[in-house]
Amino acid sequence: MASPGGPEGRPAGRASGGEAGQAPIELLAGLPALLLAGLVALQLLAAGYALTLADGAAEAGALALAAGRPPAPAVRAALPEWARDRIEVEVDGGSVRVTLSPPGPIASVSERLAVSSGAWVRPPAGSGG
16 A cells, blocks of 8 residues: 555645755755846846936926926936936937946946937927027
8 A cells, every 4th residue: 555645655735855955055056046036136127217307407407408407417417316427418409318327236237228318398489499
């Protein structure tokens, strides 16, 4: 008569001698992958936030341009302090484009995830543009 449970007569659900302590080892092995996934998710969230900031800054620059003021100071004023050193402002006629590199733990990745946004206004009357 066969005993209930596993193939060698052990009760089902019990770990064999070689499997004891396997869960902590699997947790340690999976921890770097979990940490990497978390860092990637945070970097992508930072890129999305940077796009929102660049959008608002480009609009502020275009409004300044429409008022006959230089757009770069308005763009910088529309950004939080940490982002002011990470931007590029391009002005072409009535168009203002802001490129912003999001913050991140690895600078080269952050530079590759740079986002840009633009806004356009009709130049003020009498500006010749």
